[in-house]
Amino acid sequence: MQNDTPRNTRRQFLKAAAGAGLATSGGLAGAQAFEYKPNQRYPDPAVQILDPSFTKYRIYSSTVEQVATGMRWAEGPAYFPEGGYLLFSDIPNNRIMKYDEKTGNVSVFRSPSNYANGNTRDRQGRLVTCEHSSTRRITRTEKNGKVTVLADSFEGKRLNAPNDIVVKSDDSIWFTDPLFGINGEWEGFRAKPEQANTNVFRLSPDGQLTAVITDIVNPNGLAFSPDEKKLYVVEWKGTPNRSIWSYDVGADGVSLSNKTKVIDAADQGGLDGFRVDRDGNLWCGWGSNGALASEPVEVNGRKVFPLKGKSEDLDGVRVFSAAGKPLAHISLPERCANLTFGGPKNNRLYMTASHSVYALYVEAHGAT
Known part of the structure; x- marks a missing residue:
């Protein structure tokens, strides 16, 4: 376990950021940070068991820790075991951040980042990044720091806004290409899409880009099953709810078939990024999808349209079996966008959640 308490980690981050010239007005978003206190009880009541089978993954004396805060929208976590650090995106602030596991220090890894969103580590230990806006491309950071452009167009037209990304064992790179990064000015620059669809792409080791899924509206998170025989993809604009679809991966490692809905966020959950553990369970970022109730309620003399799903009940991580059975909910004080x-x-x-990054030791291990 790290030596720094969450409170000290936050203080170190604010101090280090100020020393680097990142005052609140410079994008630290310090006014959006808040004092977080971990639960003092074991087992942590934030880990809510929805099915007794999840108990084997819970560590009795482990609690949720806040390891970083002060971001505007934290996303795209990727862990690098060689250096013992986590990289993650702070999209509106146009930067990639670094959390050092040994010291607890948080620093700016890259700024500007071209509004980086999803990040991952390839099989050679290099950072592969979805540049979400401006450049709208997939890049790889070499060991010497050089940035190599892997893909920025398909069939002669610019990509939409690369979002989330995974690397398969054959070194192919799979990523989603929704519209979020060009839909407005918050996470980049508004731009007209050039692609006819919001695709899922496969980039082969020799650089050939193929649209492997073309019929999902704004695909978001994606991951493979441990044996890579299934690909899971979030449909952010699913009807009537956000969903996760599974596809059988053909023997060629490329073709997909048998599209099946595995998870339906019927509780108004805002499915986003997710990861799969070695047992095939899906650990999903969760929170409100922002949908409004059909009728207003009175609040302080005003008619207000509330959210259909309460953020305080939804924020966190929802864990499902490979068959889509809910197993657990890890409650967080902020909406979780992604995890690794x-x-x-x-x-x-590691859970990137709105303004912060949280961590929890578990008896599960990532599939990759």
Whole structure:
């Protein structure tokens, strides 16, 4: 376990950021940070068991920790075991951040980042990034720091806004290409899409780009099953709810078939990024999807349209079996956009949640 308490980690981050010239007005978003206190009880009541089978993954004396805060919208976590650090995006602030597991320090890894969103580590230990807006491309950061452009167009037209990304064992790169990064000015620059669809792409090791899924509206998170025989993809604009679809991966490692809905966020959950553990369970970022109730309620003399799903009940991580059965909910004080497994034993769950990054040791290990 790290030596810094969450409170000290936050203080170190604010101090380090100020020393680097990142005052609140410079994008630290310090006014959006808040004092977080971990639960003092074991087992942590934030880990809510929805099915007794999940108990084997819970560590009795592990609690949710806040390891970083002060971001505007934290996303795209990727863990690098060689250096013992986590990289993650702070999209509106146009930067990639670094959390050092040994010291607890948080620093700016890259700024500007071209509004980087999803990040991952390839099989050679290099950072692969979805540049979400402006450049709208997939890049790889070489060991010497050089940035190599892997893809920025398809059939002669610019990509939409690369979002989330995974690397398969054959070194192919799979990524989603929804519209979020060009829909407005918050996460980049508004731009007209050039692609006819919001695709899921496969980039082969020799650089050939193929649209492997073309019929999902704004695909978001994606991940493979441990044996890579299934591909899971979030449909952010699913009807009537956000969903996760599974596809059978053909023997060629490329073709997909048998599209099946595995998870339906019927509780108004805002499915986003997710990861799969070695047992095939899906650990999903969760929170309100922002949908409004059909009728207003009175609040302080005003007619207000509330959310259909309460953020305080939804924010966190929802865990499902491979068959889509809910197993657990890890409650967080902020909406979780994405997550990854890390730590020296690959059993520390890192959760990028709105303004902060949280961590929890579990008895599960990431599939990759």
